[in-house]
Amino acid sequence: MRDSPFQPGAARAATPEFTRAEVALANRNSGALLELLDCDITPTGTHYLLNHFDVPVLRAQDHVLEFDGAFDAPYTLSMAEIMAQPQVTLPVTLECAGNGRAGMEPRPLSMPWMYEAVGTSDWTGTPLAPLLERAKPRGSVQDFAFFGVDFGYDKGIPHHYGRSLTPAEVAGLDALLVWGMNGAPLLPQHGAPLRLIVPGWYGMASVKWLGRITALETRFDGFQQAETYRFRTHKDDEGRPVTQIHVRSLIKPPGVPDWFSRMRRVQAGPVALSGRAWSGGGVPIAKVEVLLDGAWQQAQLAPPQGRYAWTRWQIDWQATPGQHEIACRATDAAGNTQPLTAPYNLGGFANNAPHRVTVEVVD
Amino acid sequence: MRDSPFQPGAARAATPEFTRAEVALANRNSGALLELLDCDITPTGTHYLLNHFDVPVLRAQDHVLEFDGAFDAPYTLSMAEIMAQPQVTLPVTLECAGNGRAGMEPRPLSMPWMYEAVGTSDWTGTPLAPLLERAKPRGSVQDFAFFGVDFGYDKGIPHHYGRSLTPAEVAGLDALLVWGMNGAPLLPQHGAPLRLIVPGWYGMASVKWLGRITALETRFDGFQQAETYRFRTHKDDEGRPVTQIHVRSLIKPPGVPDWFSRMRRVQAGPVALSGRAWSGGGVPIAKVEVLLDGAWQQAQLAPPQGRYAWTRWQIDWQATPGQHEIACRATDAAGNTQPLTAPYNLGGFANNAPHRVTVEVVD
Known part of the structure; x- marks a missing residue:
């Protein structure tokens, strides 16, 4: 082998082996198959999956999306109403923010992704911004919080999976409310019947099983926004948020x-x-x-x-x-x-x- | 916690942590999501996957199944011809023979399955036995070998993935040649456009990307038949084959x-x-x-x-x-x-x- 521009791999010895908990996460979450990279659109069922809690199985006919909080015209939409909105289909590459984690030294204990937490799908949905506007957010709104139906614990904190975008971020992003993937209905593990897709951002922003959008007059301090998904170099570092x-x-x-x-x-x-x-x-x-x-x-x-x-x-x-x-x-x-x-x-x-x-x- | 009927877990310390190669396999192969066990049929895209080599992407219109070897009337079928055969749809639970491997002590080094290598699909195809009969196997046939298109190395041995069934096994099994899964065409990662399904046997028998069936007048000694998938307790043990x-x-x-x-x-x-x-x-x-x-x-x-x-x-x-x-x-x-x-x-x-x-x- 020729000279390599990379550092010798000896540093890897610092975190040489993987715990049972990491492997259990690797068994239930799934990575892309690199041999399928020739496909423009990742074949259905091989798109990476990272689900924090249990995948809920929801019936589209029962599912609603609520707009609540600091809106002057809060409302609720059924899936039929959402799917009657103007429809767009967009190929979007999603990547998990933790992709490559298993290559970091020392290795953070979480899902031990190597390279495979990425995929590209044709997502079908409707733009988010007009539906937010229809609910008339007050001028004082600082954050829109997006909540999934999925629920669980992390570091002892019970919560629905939730993430937020500021009004300026919403204005600058082409975020979609999505019900279709690769020409078929969204699958349960990808957020059926409704999810957010935030193109250009890491996957944590694209909330699955979306059930509620809350307008907040403060910044959203939910666990997945304030505690995780931040670039922190030490325990007391406030860090910067993970975004694009x-x-x-x-x-x-x-x-x-x-x-x-x-x-x-x-x-x-x-x-x-x-x-x-x-x-x-x-x-x-x-x-x-x-x-x-x-x-x-x-x-x-x-x-x-x-x-x-x-x-x-x-x-x-x-x-x-x-x-x-x-x-x-x-x-x-x-x-x-x-x-x-x-x-x-x-x-x-x-x-x-x-x-x-x-x-x-x-x- | 009450008394447990299980041995204390201390034995697990013998193989406490997992290697990078095992975790890489866990990232590319994927397990079922246990929270979806309420579903009679495992949702598409969450069925377990164990692929030895690279997943090939094959075009159904180009794919053929060849019958060769000790047949008196060897022939070749196009996918259109296969799909014109009598069609059956059967719910079958498939499980990987390695399911639970990560719980064995000492832990064999391979895909580190815990519990999740199982799933149930509605498989659509046609019975294997009549198509074998049509090729008129000679009375001397001892094994039918089923070869996938996928190719790679294991322990230094290059081979197409291949497995065999004896004439008696074929007669006693309800094996199908399958092109559909859960009402849709088979997906690449599950063996598209054609695979074998051997109901009641571990998944290794259900050869994916099936391209050739060879009638042999000896027992098949291919790597996946003779070397792996045997119950061996020590290196020189010939072992018994893994079947049901x-x-x-x-x-x-x-x-x-x-x-x-x-x-x-x-x-x-x-x-x-x-x-x-x-x-x-x-x-x-x-x-x-x-x-x-x-x-x-x-x-x-x-x-x-x-x-x-x-x-x-x-x-x-x-x-x-x-x-x-x-x-x-x-x-x-x-x-x-x-x-x-x-x-x-x-x-x-x-x-x-x-x-x-x-x-x-x-x-």
């Missing part, structure tokens, strides 16, 4: 795998490498570089498939016998590049260090 | 979860507990017992929903404040009962020890 997705890319692993190690075996000769790259906030991908034989080489980008969807990249590689590490890193149009090592934070959020794949090239 | 599902049951975890530990919190008072039980080979469930307050109590069984599908059970519990461990064990009509500790084997197969759930009951 950080630029990132993945490689479709070439060749064929070994069952257990997932090491790739590739035939020597020309290899067409491809993958996906995306960033947050609707910022396009400007460049993808692939580490081949020790040097970063620029990949070709396919045309974007939508403002909020990932971009395909490809590059040809002349693979020579031996063990290689290939990697990729993307740069977005705002000039953000994936770092070789992402800054540490207690929650293990937004670890967008490059995807590295070990390949054994055989004659 | 062993009797097992699961509890729908009551109350609400803690995000990280998945410990359940339940309000004191009457609690309606429910779950599922199943066995292999079409053998019905005769009894489910639930460990409540230190005693095994018999649950009520719902009517079976099909010969090869799981059976719902329920029981009422008067929950008193404090920490409790509840558990369930099933007995099938052949008299097989889930053991408190399953016999050890190197592969970690068929660990059907009872499902145990820790519950904190609060006032």
Whole structure:
């Protein structure tokens, strides 16, 4: 293997193995299958899943969305009424804020994502902003809180899953109330019958099983807003909130795998490498570089498939016998590049260090 | 907590933590969501997934099934021809042979399933046996080998995923060639466009992405038949093949979860507990017992929903404040009962020890 730009992996010894609780979370939450990265739209049932509490099974005909709090015209909508609103379908790449957590040192104890907590779906719904406007939020509103039906405990605190957006954030985002995914009704595990989709932000903002929107004249201090999903470097650090997705890319692993190690075996000769790259906030991908034989080489980008969807990249590689590490890193149009090592934070959020794949090239 | 019939968990210290390779497998393979056990049919996209190699994306219009080897009338069928055969839809509970592996001591290194590698789908297809007969297998045939399109390495051995059934097994099983799942086309990750379903056997027999059936005049010695999926107690043990599902049951975890530990919190008072039980080979469930307050109590069984599908059970519990461990064990009509500790084997197969759930009951 050639020289690597990455730090030696010795630091990993600090948190070498995984606890039973982490593995239990990895068994119930599910990651994408990297070999399906050639699909523009992640096949139904292989989109990543991260559910904090139990998945509720709700009947669309019984479900309502309530607008309450500091609205002058609070109201309630049935699913039929929501689905009668103007309809849009948008391809959106969602990524879990914890993607890459298992690569951080020391490893924060939570769902131990490596690379797979990402997927792209065609989401069908209606814009959020006009429905908020119809409820006439007072001028004093500081936050809109979005509550899911799902309920549980975290660090001893009972709560419905809830997240908020400020009026300015709502105005600047293309948030949707969504009931369809890939041309079919939303599935229970993805938030049926109604969820929020906040394009360009990490997945924690896209509240599932949405049942209530509360207008608040203070900032929302719910657990999932104020306690988790913040970039904190130490226990007493107030931190900054996790919002937009950080630029990132993945490689479709070439060749064929070994069952257990997932090491790739590739035939020597020309290899067409491809993958996906995306960033947050609707910022396009400007460049993808692939580490081949020790040097970063620029990949070709396919045309974007939508403002909020990932971009395909490809590059040809002349693979020579031996063990290689290939990697990729993307740069977005705002000039953000994936770092070789992402800054540490207690929650293990937004670890967008490059995807590295070990390949054994055989004659 | 009351006295427990289970051995103290100290033995678990022998293999306390999990390797990065195991966690990587847990991220790409996915388990069922136990809170959805009330659903007769596992919601699409939440059925467990265990794929040895990469999931291939195949076009139905290009896919063919070849019959070759010791047939007097070998032939090839297009998907259109297969789908023109007599059609049946059958609810079948599939379980991974490795389900429960993470509870074995010492823990075999492979996909670290705890309890979740099970699901029930409505599978649509056509019976296998008449299509084999049409190819006129010679009297000398000892095995039919079923090969998937998927390819990779295991312990250094390159192979297409392949499994076999003897003529006697085919005659005694209701195996189907399947193209539909829950009323929709089969999804790529479940074997599209064509897979085998062998009801009553562990999932390894239900070959996905089925492309070829070879009649053999010897026993099939492919890797997945001869090397893995055998009950071996030591390295030189030839072992017995893993075939029928062993009797097992699961509890729908009551109350609400803690995000990280998945410990359940339940309000004191009457609690309606429910779950599922199943066995292999079409053998019905005769009894489910639930460990409540230190005693095994018999649950009520719902009517079976099909010969090869799981059976719902329920029981009422008067929950008193404090920490409790509840558990369930099933007995099938052949008299097989889930053991408190399953016999050890190197592969970690068929660990059907009872499902145990820790519950904190609060006032």
